Ligand code: SF4
């Protein structure tokens with residue numbers, strides 16, 4: 079008997095040896111997503127990621143709100159990295175409206191973005207630890223994250239979803255003695271970060287599970303369009319902060335972390351090493367920042383953009399985030415398209431998991447720096 | 456062999472922490488200290504003053520009922536609605552003031568930026584739990600009260616590590 083199937087659907091032939099495993103749709107540390115994995119014994123035959131469970135329509139919502147009212151909801155996709163996801167939006171709107179940002183505000187924005195990157199990476203690392211059953215690596219980063227959350231709370235007034243960056247600068251000036259406090263906590267954190275090395279990165283148990291698993295070659299990384307730490311772990315020297323410096327990144331002293339191996343271990347290590355660079359940037363920015371001055375250029379109430387379009391991107395904790403904004407002489411943007419690193423990195427999951435052991439799946443999955451909520455927007 | 460050494464090293468660096476004070480903040484007993492008195496807006500410089508963005512405080516004598524805070528919140532959370540107040544407030548000709556629903560508010564503070572008469576600020580009070588949804592709606596009279604909370608613990612950093620007091 080043949081039944082008529084709707085177009086686009088097909089019946090699968092079932093192989094008795096192959097079992098289909100639904101991983102999800104649950105909340106594996108960051109947001110709902112599902113992996114449809116076919117296993118032959120312990121080995122993965124194919125993997126089909128199924129994103130879209132946390133789609134919130136951010137892009138559509140942005141068309142009904144004016145340029146300022148868009149701020150709180152645009153940072154919802156990644157509440158742990160909210161300054162970085164807002165950064166390209168602010169840069170883009172500034173270009174559309176022709177706003178000049180004061181020098182001090184540029185440095186404050188860089189500091190906020192780097193603190194946020196550390197918060198994100200520490201959260202990511204904590205989940206990485208617990209995915210591999212390493213509960214010390216869950217507790218330590220989750221505790222040390224508090225140092226940065228407190229700093230950003232002093233700056234912006236909120237622990238997550240800071241709504242701190244606005245087109246034209248930042249919402250408020252730094253509190254008094256912030257520089258001193260920031261420097262003290264960042265220096266302490268650098269010392270702390272070195273302890274992670276022995277407990278996690280030089281730990282033979284971690285190495286045994288991640289070294290040589292899920293290898294992404296340099297050409298594949300470029301061909302599949304990955305970004306961020308995944309790309310850099312495959313030996314490509316690409317960082318938006320270096321290649322297309324925005325705000326004051328060109329004046330600051332830091333390096334791009336590149337590793338050649340392209341395996342899960344390299345992908346777990348690159349963000350860790352990037353935190354050292356983030357600390358360097360913060361310390362450098364605190365030194366070079368003008369000690370006083372304006373931090374926000376006042377906008378007209380309900381500013382209107384001309385008939386124009388703009389694309390700006392920045393480097394976030396998960397790779398390049400780009401905003402394409404179209405305006406048409408109205409206080410609301412005509413279209414806002416967000417292109418995020420998570421979604422790009424998800425593409426290589428089927429390639430990496432093929433032939434891998436099922437037990438290695440969490441390490442490969444989380445090493446991709448994939449954040450379901452951000453990818454679905 | 457090198458594996459054994461690596462595991463011993465890892466254990467060793469964890470064991471060291473047995474002798475170090477815990478970082479944890481014992482929350483309901485201890486409360487973290489914040490900068491300032493909450494998020495406010497500086498009329499002179501035109502930017503905010505850093506502080507925690509907690510519950511709002513409404514200065515009745517400044518509020519003119521202009522509704523700009525409510526308009527600002529419309530596209531964000533629709534948390535502010537304007538309610539009738541007693542006619543005796545002379546400077547408030549429309550006799551309306553904001554009422555905030557904390558079941559909806561996301562504490563972005565953009566209403567504070569929008570208020571042209573500096574009548575609406577935010578305070579350090581973040582403990583707004585209640586058993587009913589209706590108790591989360593704060594009337595203008597409730598918003599006028601300055602919260603009185605003891606928040607005094609800070610992160611202490613010394614050579615042996617960081618801890619909360
Ligand atoms: S803080 Fe934000 S969400 Fe809350 S009332 Fe003000 S504008 Fe609305």
Ligand code: SF4
Nearest residue numbers: 518519521522524570
């Ligand atoms: S609080 Fe401010 S913005 Fe809101 S009605 Fe009163 S004066 Fe107007």
